[in-house]
Amino acid sequence: MLVDRARMFLLSLPLVPLVFFLLLLAGCGGGGGDPGAVSPPPAPPGATTGSLQVVVNSLPAGTNATVRVTGPNNFAQDVISTQTLNNLAPGSYSVAAASVSVGNATYTPAPATQSVVVTAGATAMATVAYASTALTLALQDIGPTFTSPTFVTAPPGDDRLFVLERRGVIRIVRNGATLTQPWLDISANVFAGGEGGLLSMAFDPNFASNGYFYIYYTDPFLNIVVERYGSSPTPNVADPTSALTILRIPHPQFQNHFGGLVAFGPDGFLYAATGDGGGAGDPFGNAQNLTSLLGKMLRVDVRSATVAQPYTIPATNPYVNGAGRRAEIWAYGLRNPWRFAFDGEQLYTADVGQDAREEVNIAAASQGGLNYGWDIMEGTACFGATTCDRTGLTLPAFEYEHGANEVNGCSITGGYVYRGTAIPELAGRYFYSDYCRGYIKSFFATGAGIVEQRDWGLGAAGQVVSFGRDGAGELYVVSAGGRVFRIVRGTVP
Template identity: 40%
Template sequence: MFSKAALSCAALLTVATASARIGVEKLGEKFERPVWVGQPAGITDKLWVIEQVGKVWIIDAKTGARAEKPFLDISSDVSRKGNEMGLLGMAFAPDFKTSGRFYVNFTDGSIKTRIVRFTANKSNLMETEASSAEVLFTYDQPYQNHNGGWIDFGPDGYLYISAGDGGAGDDPQNRAQDLKTHLGKMLRIDVSPAKGYTVPKDNPFVGKSDAKPEIYSYGLRNAWRCSFDRKTGDFWMGDVGQNKWEEIDVMANGKAKGANFGWRLREADVPNPNGKIAGDNPPGAIDPVYVYKHGGGKTEGNSVTGGYVYRGPIKELEGRYVFGDYQNPRIWSFELKGGKASGFKDLTDELKPEGGRINLIASFGEDNAGSLYVVDHSGPIYKVVEK
């Protein structure tokens, strides 16, 4: 007997694979455990690459040539206990070209998550003023996994922060459903003040004594990589599963404040396979738009890596959500029609590098032209191109 999740996935598998008009180009030399690539608004000739060990490098967007010195080196502040800790996310202020402000998300030596603001040298935005570091926000990490790590600005100008459930198995303290903790949540803060941050007045739990005001949505296990559709403003999340299922979640632009994505009661769109903690959909729950089961097959995997709705120059990919799996390194895409995934395509073969393969899909990236990048945790950065 098929589960609801299995049927959701199986319904998409009859669609033919993508046309063979796309490929990837490797950008430059290998990096040490890269986890993100991107660029600030208004800059097109450079890309910024995060290394999990605590460094940020600038590379030439065409050749991949790396700057002689890192743009930022906080390796002495970053904890690398366990595979999931370290420097995990970065976001540029929308006005970076004038303010020089950017933000990083990392775990420190005391096993806390830190959200820190830095300011680049305004006379040379390719350099950072190390003394400008300002810790804006911290919260404890009880275990060494499920740290979240993604961070970026939404179309509303606020900073969004993915906080995992804190780790171990099956969220033993049920933190994702507990509004008194930041863990297992999507957070939203206003970093426009000269110092510190404020909480947006329209955050859904502002003024409630039994909830953290920074919470925007909850019931997440570990939304490792997320993105905003630059055309519609819709918010996409790849939430890593545990027992049997991986999921892609979507919050329509401005329409899902306070949404509950169900973890740990639910995994994907079914009750948690651990019957001791499984339950029905809680009030306000939003089911994923796409799920896939654990395994090593062509439509399976064990750790989803959220991607982007493609808005770049390749017409064949326009409007398609491109994502992958970290452990079973495959890349897929689909369109969202009527709130449901449609037209599933396996892009793995098209996006296979010449003479090799992408080993560990840690992240995807997007530049200002909408072009897509694939970050291989084993070292290389690839750009998706039309052939």
């Protein structure tokens, strides 16, 4: 009966007082205590998505951040500056930021990762603040002293480091220790006088399955020799009886300008860079002579090498049809190319100058038939003349003059473009040195020219003979004093 009377009373009230009265009744229920967690405000009518504003602070003007946002329904989006992401499904989103390199500084994000909840009809916020620190490098001695080392390398992904000694021995460094037995010893076949010796090594792209590797050296008759060897069933020892000669190039007159690098290009072909035959000023005119293999970049296909036919000529070589020109030639006009390197689809070739200039040539790896100018040009200057015909010549992308008393150097040592993972700020920087000065320098090559030239202040290596790379893509420096150093991140003072 009392319930019926209350119901009749409520129904007799006007609408607005009725609503107010019901709210009062609801507020009086429960009798105090903790009200519990505060619920988020209700979404506007019909709202099913929300927004996330990513705020990026403290990067130099024009510098892109590296931020990735991931969330429900496999959502993923990269953010390079302050931005609001709309129409997001409600849920938890991860905001992960990476360091950014600008010139000589590294900008580190804080926080590096954070989680943000997006609710329907609302805008959440995530702030990424960058702070800069100067990037420095150091040289880490890998340990032993070698006998006139000339080169270091490793197959991709391999934890061993292969160190070449000029006398004709290849040694293995593993886990910081040099193995007692050499990987290969061909010292009986090597002329190590002058600028000769065992100068470089390249692993076949299919080394993991076929065990082949290639070496570049000078023999007792001063010939330039490129040979293929194979691995043996014995771990960490090659098969010394497996030699297959790929190239043997006469170099009879002088004991300098042998060139010295063999490497595989991105096309799978084998490249070798030879010197002009030695002497001052290319006295025999080899570099511009297309019937000579000296002063050239050579390219051959060794995938089906046999004793009867150690190589074939790639169909896209510029002089494949002969006409009095050697079909092995890929490029010419080189004086003494002391190291070249592929970086993706680009080829960097460092060429030692005569009296005044050192140069680095940069070209598309697919572009054959280039004439780099020697002995018409030394760098961008005419050689031995006040004027010269530059028609058809490819001038260097980078050069430096020796300067008074060779203050800048006298003999370039080419290196590599950094593509390792230990120091991501260095990505894309080409490293080089000079034998007379021993510095470690780098630059960044862009479509607009050479930028970010830097001397890293690393003089501990002394006279730098070569650079090298390990199986992870990290860079090494080979010293004439017998030490091998890894380039590592330095300590910020």
